[in-house]
Amino acid sequence: TAGITQAPTSQILAAGRSMTLRCTQDMRHNAMYWYRQDLGLGLRLIHYSNTAGTTGKGEVPDGYSVSRANTDDFPLTLASAVPSQTSVYFCASSEEGEGPYEQYFGPGTRLTVT
Amino acid sequence: GQNIDQPTEMTATEGAIVQINCTYQTSGFNGLFWYQQHAGEAPTFLSYNVLDGLEEKGRFSSFLSRSKGYSYLLLKELQMKDSASYLCAVRDSNYQLIWGAGTKLIIKP
Numbered sequence: 001t002a003g004i005t006q007a008p009t010s011q012i013l014a015a016g017r018s019m020t021l022r023c024t025q026d027m028r029h030n031a032m033y034w035y036r037q038d039l040g041l042g043l044r045l046i047h048y049s050n051t052a053g054t055t056g057k058g059e060v061p062d063g064y065s066v067s068r069a070n071t072d073d074f075p076l077t078l079a080s081a082v083p084s085q086t087s088v089y090f091c092a093s094s095e096e097g098e099g100p101y102e103q104y105f106g107p108g109t110r111l112t113v114t
Numbered sequence: 115g116q117n118i119d120q121p122t123e124m125t126a127t128e129g130a131i132v133q134i135n136c137t138y139q140t141s142g143f144n145g146l147f148w149y150q151q152h153a154g155e156a157p158t159f160l161s162y163n164v165l166d167g168l169e170e171k172g173r174f175s176s177f178l179s180r181s182k183g184y185s186y187l188l189l190k191e192l193q194m195k196d197s198a199s200y201l202c203a204v205r206d207s208n209y210q211l212i213w214g215a216g217t218k219l220i221i222k223p
Contacts, residue, residue, distance in 0.1 A: 042118065042201070042213035043157070058210070090156060096209075102147060102159035103211065 002026050006091050006106035013081050013113050021076040021109050023091030031096040032074040033103065034058075034066060036087040043090065049074055050096050081113045116140045118214035120202050125220045126192055134187045134200050134217045142207025148176050148187045149201040151216065157201055161187070189219075197221045 004025040013019050025032065030051045035043040045058030049068040063085060065077045074093075078085055089109045095101040117139045126132040138146070145164040149157040163169055163178035163185060175188040187200055199216040206212055 040215060042215045043203075043211075044213070045210060048210065098144060098209075100145070100162040100164070102162065105156035105158070107156050 004091060004093055004104055004106040006089075006109050008109060009107070010110040011112070013078075013111060015082055015113055016080055019078050019081060019111075021078075021089055021091075021111070023074045023076070023106060024072050025074075025091075025093040025104070025106075026072065027093060027104065028071060029093035029095055029104075030071070031094045032068065033092045033094075034064070034074070034076045035090045035092065036060065037090060037108075038087050046076065046089075081111075083113045085111065086113045087111060116204075116206065116212045118202055118204060118212055120200075120214040120217045122215070123218045123220065125222060126189075128192055128194060128221055128223050130192050131188065131190050132192060132219065134189075134202075134219065136185045136187070136202035136214055138183050138185070138202070138204045138212075138214075140204045140206045140212050143180060144205040144207065144209060146176075146178055146185050147203045147205070147211065148174075148185075149203065151199045151201055153198070160200075192221050194221050194223070 007022045033048045034046040047066040049055045052071045091106040092103040094103040119137045148160040151157040161176040168177045173190045178185045201216045202214040203211040
């Protein structure tokens, strides 16, 4: 089982360009999440989706958009990248609701905006 | 606001025991999670507490006191491979995880 995959592994992007980070899970989890992780800060939630067809804003949504057309895929788009979006991006998935439902993380995408 | 506090860095000796503390102030509480993250890798789940008390899993144990907004992760018989960051996260009233910045644990021989 692949679990959760992300692409690309790393990317250097010129400021002002757009980019889509891909995320796919094969665990049939309803909930999916996008986080960014910066040195000295905790994981910060960008957007989330509790089920296919619905999305919500997290703590730091500005400059990012997501879609959830089906259960497996949850792409994250940067419409016009800025240097402050340089970060490591993690996609995660979990069962939804109460209970010990841990989040499973993809390997991450390291993005540098120049 | 919501806040999770953990020490930034700790050092311990191989074979010893270390306790990593986490205090939290969040809007609602629906469970506390501990994750391990090796450098350059994704976080992986270690433990979950929702009721007060101690949960034991092999060399790792996690404790929760909801009234004090406090948890700790206890690692016994430390091994070099335990060198990693340990992340504390609280699931809030919206069922979203609020994350601490992590504690970098350095194990010395």
